[in-house]
Amino acid sequence: MAALLCVIAFIAATLSFSQHIWHKDSPIPEIRVGVSLTPLASPFLVAEHLGLFEEHGLNVVLFPCASGTACTQLMLSRDVEYATASESVVMYQSFNQSDLALLVSFVESDNDLKLLTLTPTGISEVGQLEDKRVGVVKGSASEFYFDSVLVANNYKALNVEKVYLQPHELVPALLSFSVDAISAWEPMGYKADIQSASTVRNLGTPGIYQHSFNLLSTAPYLEFAGQEPVHLLNALDEAVDWINAHPDEASRLIAKRLNIPLNQVKWSWEDYVFRLSLGNSLLSNLQLQARWALKEGLVKNQQPDFRELFYEQPFQQITALRD
Missing domain, CATH: 3.40.190.10 (Periplasmic binding protein-like II)
Structure with missing residues (x-):
């Protein structure tokens, strides 16, 4: 019986060693x-x-x-x-x-989201968005950021028309003046800046998001x-x-x-x-x-x-x- 147990232990040890070598050599x-x-x-x-x-x-x-x-x-x-x-x-x-x-x-x-407008609109601060059109991506960080900017500037009740757009539509809508402003994440701010003939102005508030x-x-x-x-x-x-x-x-x-x-x-x-x-x-x-x-x-x-x-x-x- 003792001899049999020794054989079993030896086989188990051999299998364990073989499995260890297999794992070591196998691909990660x-x-x-x-x-x-x-x-x-x-x-x-x-x-x-x-x-x-x-x-x-x-x-x-x-x-x-x-x-x-x-x-x-x-x-x-x-x-x-x-x-x-x-x-x-x-x-x-x-x-x-x-x-x-x-x-x-x-x-x-804390500055990836921005509320952008162009100087020809004459808009220089958030309160001037009254009765204006703002492009946002519905249900996204774009819309959340825009609502946060309104609240942070005490304009929660401001009468603004949200224009729901797809992300790729935001910058073209701004540059064509289809909207007065857009709430957008980068690199849309960069793209607007290099593509626009007018100065791009950020109405947003860094740090609120x-x-x-x-x-x-x-x-x-x-x-x-x-x-x-x-x-x-x-x-x-x-x-x-x-x-x-x-x-x-x-x-x-x-x-x-x-x-x-x-x-x-x-x-x-x-x-x-x-x-x-x-x-x-x-x-x-x-x-x-x-x-x-x-x-x-x-x-x-x-x-x-x-x-x-x-x-x-x-x-x-x-x-x-x-x-």
């Missing part, structure tokens, strides 16, 4: 991340360029998306494991997707992902450090990677705050936008508890390592 599993083609996604593009994912033992493939909404849909349909999206997309999806998980915010800007880009996944996937999200955040953290240490080189790299003019990247570059965070500022922003969306009838169901959306363990782990 592919991790797919849906990434919007925008400078806001710079940490991912830089991490890819510098080989930081590989340094952390990851085989990351970036899937380009036209928007944060498109990236999130790819993730929900399981075409990718992670997605990048703005907090507005997160807010809307949270009303219908209970298994959404927000891992970290990696960039913020904190735009962020975030890394999302789903709770069922993360439940079995082990340390993978920690390694992913570590790579992003190093990419952010590199961006902040080499801003000029980083902006040139992003312009080349996205095939856009360097001036377009630099237009908003100083407004971006690249850092990993997951805290009360983002939570408050989500709650504020959710209350607005409910009031405007843009969403149904009860407002979710956004605290449950935060998947904090990976971020807490890398934060502990920093200290």
Whole structure:
């Protein structure tokens, strides 16, 4: 019996060793991340360029998306494991997707949204929008920002006609004077500035809206992902450090990677705050936008508890390592 047990133990040890060798020699599993083609996604593009994912033992493939909404849909349909999206997309999806998980915010800007007009309109301050036409994208950060500007300037009851347009229609509508102003995100401000024969004026209020880009996944996937999200955040953290240490080189790299003019990247570059965070500022922003969306009838169901959306363990782990 003792001899038999020894044989069994030897076979088990041999199988275990063989499995270890097989795992070691096998290809690293592919991790797919849906990434919007925008400078806001710079940490991912830089991490890819510098080989930081590989340094952390990851085989990351970036899937380009036209928007944060498109990236999130790819993730929900399981075409990718992670997605990048703005907090507005997160807010809307949270009303219908209970298994959404927000891992970290990696960039913020308090000047990405702008309320733009042209000097020939004669409009120089928000109150002069009375009885005027303002182009907005319905139910988006564009409309939320415009309403926030009105409230911040005590013009909540201002009689303004909202003209609902698609994002690609905003700048042409402004330049053709089909509307008197537009509420738009970058790079629309840059495009209006270089395409307009007239001076573009920003009526907006910097700081009233904190735009962020975030890394999302789903709770069922993360439940079995082990340390993978920690390694992913570590790579992003190093990419952010590199961006902040080499801003000029980083902006040139992003312009080349996205095939856009360097001036377009630099237009908003100083407004971006690249850092990993997951805290009360983002939570408050989500709650504020959710209350607005409910009031405007843009969403149904009860407002979710956004605290449950935060998947904090990976971020807490890398934060502990920093200290």
